[in-house]
Amino acid sequence: METLSAIDWERFQVLSPSEKAPYFGDGVREQHVILAQQFDRARLDALGALATRIRRVAKTHAGSDFLQQTLSHKRAMLFFTQPSTRTFLSFCAACEILGLKMGEVRNPSTSSEFKGESRDDSVRTFSSYFDLIIMRSEIGGLAERVAWLLSHSERTVPVINAGSGKDQHPTQALLDIYTLQRSFELQGGIDGKRIVFAGDLKRGRTVRSLSVLLTQYKDVEQCFVAPADLQIGEDIQAVLQERGISFSLRDDLRPELGSADAVYMTRVQDEWDASDGAASAFDPARYRIGKAELSCMKPDAAILHPLPRRDEISPEVDEDERAVYWRQMRNGMWIRAALIASLFGIEDEICGYVGA
Amino acid sequence: METLSAIDWERFQVLSPSEKAPYFGDGVREQHVILAQQFDRARLDALGALATRIRRVAKTHAGSDFLQQTLSHKRAMLFFTQPSTRTFLSFCAACEILGLKMGEVRNPSTSSEFKGESRDDSVRTFSSYFDLIIMRSEIGGLAERVAWLLSHSERTVPVINAGSGKDQHPTQALLDIYTLQRSFELQGGIDGKRIVFAGDLKRGRTVRSLSVLLTQYKDVEQCFVAPADLQIGEDIQAVLQERGISFSLRDDLRPELGSADAVYMTRVQDEWDASDGAASAFDPARYRIGKAELSCMKPDAAILHPLPRRDEISPEVDEDERAVYWRQMRNGMWIRAALIASLFGIEDEICGYVGA
């Protein structure tokens, strides 16, 4: 693998995600987790299996103690300059499952104690006390920059991108894949399934990442249901076309429900509105699941949602067995634990555990 | 036990504490800790004994390691939307004694990332990563609401009310009872003692809860010393009368000290003044303990205070053996550890520990 340390940062920064991908995914264990695209199918399958293994071992007190001992000598820094309680709690739980100690850094750049210090020095300072950096930032590409920087220092520690800018949030994509893997466990896996995405598909980074990752599975059909101006980006459509993936664009969810194996719902991302300028003519009734819509769906379909939701799924749906979005959150915790375990190379130790 | 899940929330919310009590205390292990009134004497005695057991086991390094292993596979969320460093630190210490991992959530409702999400969804989100919710809020009844909500979800976790609104702070009442239990350990316990409450008895929720809990003990005489407009509420007086408890109302502390087995001092709760509107004509000299007052007291009496204090106890009293208010704080840590242990049903494991 060509490591990040061999890449000229300035040049790297302007590459598109697909141009960057080769630097990350060649079958060798990656040192950093930066882009959803760096995960090939073999690794996605391995991570899913490891997450399930961890989930099962953690069920007993003895198993949980065993897991907590595997990385008890390691420390993770949660560098969250963009607040996200959900992602934060999920990573905390993942670290605690494996026994990693944690330190938290919120916003050092605005703190007076860092005035006059370069950001690179700050990062290097913090990283001296840690063995893993988990970072979330509103600055696109910052996680890559830090990964590159640390790969150049004498004390290289892995970096996990926990969301940077509007673009990348690779562990969200991993948990979505893992949720689909679990949902289709008794139905032959993800291959051959029909996945329907609904809502604001233009701005949500989770759908964009998941859509591209799904191209690694055989005969998966993708259907994008959104109003025209919130439809999935043309760059993603181009990738799908290039890879010969069957997909369709629609603007009403109801007719698609009957044939869907999974429906991935999303909310309107109001927080980006100010910068986009455009007010969307969004008829929510066409992109919503309630009790009536449930009755149109297959009995073993799965309803996903990255949460938080607003009105696109009514609370009465929660009690239906097909609603997997609450479980999806806990899946995030398990897949993140699996990812961290794989970064430290302890898969075999975990798989070799024999409960008392 | 009729669980919270069987209760209609809207109806429940308007019940008085005594009307709510039957839903919580029928001898079956309670799932949640919401009201002081849910604890009957048998449970108070059992919790006190367990707290003492934990305190003794924790004294050795081996014992402390044993305790930390008992709940090492569990995670507690400290959901503190109303700041309280004291209560927070006390619960942290309690969790750490038993090895629970902790996550902290401050004020999610004002955070932009939660805009548009229902509070119920937020709570359910957070709770997915945890096995216990400890919550403190300025909203009366919120802990009950959350308990009810989680009892309705597929992943029920216990809720401990760490103070909600002006009304309930059940673990403070537990630590007060435990402090009295310890103070009267060699004097036959709480039965038959004379307890004097002094200060602002109208607004302090600790005195109100403690007074009601004490009605479960035999022949306890209660004396309330306060200026007329800060005297103990008529609702509490009604409960005492109904249960045939001997009590008196006074407005000068000094004459009551000679016969007191315990004096429970409180400070004026200035923080509620704005909402009450009434400025109190409070002559502090009549509700204060200094060196002179000490000499009037029984040699084995106990002086309690929920802290923080202002001038109602002079610092020179601290060195007197009867001053138990500093110990009272550490009692809070032990009784909270006992409470958590009982929620997870590990009393027998702890009592069965044989030190090396």
Add this chain to the structure above:
Amino acid sequence: METLSAIDWERFQVLSPSEKAPYFGDGVREQHVILAQQFDRARLDALGALATRIRRVAKTHAGSDFLQQTLSHKRAMLFFTQPSTRTFLSFCAACEILGLKMGEVRNPSTSSEFKGESRDDSVRTFSSYFDLIIMRSEIGGLAERVAWLLSHSERTVPVINAGSGKDQHPTQALLDIYTLQRSFELQGGIDGKRIVFAGDLKRGRTVRSLSVLLTQYKDVEQCFVAPADLQIGEDIQAVLQERGISFSLRDDLRPELGSADAVYMTRVQDEWDASDGAASAFDPARYRIGKAELSCMKPDAAILHPLPRRDEISPEVDEDERAVYWRQMRNGMWIRAALIASLFGIEDEICGYVGA
């Protein structure tokens, strides 16, 4: 040792550091860590050896687990009213190495819940849940005050000063000494070396403390390179003269580099400017190390810096083997762990560890 509890606080507060020193350093294990001057050479050597021992034991998973078990039954409070992410993270890491649990208190004095409570009561409250207080404050002498207060209470816990006011930051001095010890490990130690200090020597407390500590080593020559109005204080010069230490004052770094065994670089402390009023005429080119300056230095010299740096060391120096400032930070973690271990008297337990 005359303990702090025997000292009248009001009188003590106005003593100079050197007048205070006798109260702290007489060879008996100190209870508190307040001043750099309380450490004599024997203790500095012992702490350095212990830090190295801890560093080596921590390298293996089994060794790390062993260390984490040594103080697993203790809890440290990090009372940081003056924010310092660096010092905070370093102490966190030190505590975690030894397994101490931690609680954090930020700024209680401005919190409404503490209105009306004396600071002494607040401190005593917090300390009830902890076995060690690590405190950093902008108030000079506060750590001493707290140490004195706790020595007077029934529950005495040790206090470590993690920086108070402009004056004292003893653990920074310890990590500087430890870095010099490590740098000269193969060169016979610190004795006989020439140490050059450069930058703003007037206001930086680290140089002042380190300079005085170095007087305990044999034949160490000290050279202070700074513009006249930022030169090392006359009080420090008086101490050096009194102890017969050879030192020189210079205003250009370049000519001193060839004979330096270690160069201790510092940045201009802009943050004190407002209070000092004086704008310094500082020609930074004369107090800077870049590639060109490197070539003048001895091949086994050491370049230290307390960080953060600005322009006084150019980033290209980082890759030179003589740049030890990044390692210096991790040294801070190890020496702080050693200090905590020594406060709890577990040196022998650590030194007796035999790895599996």
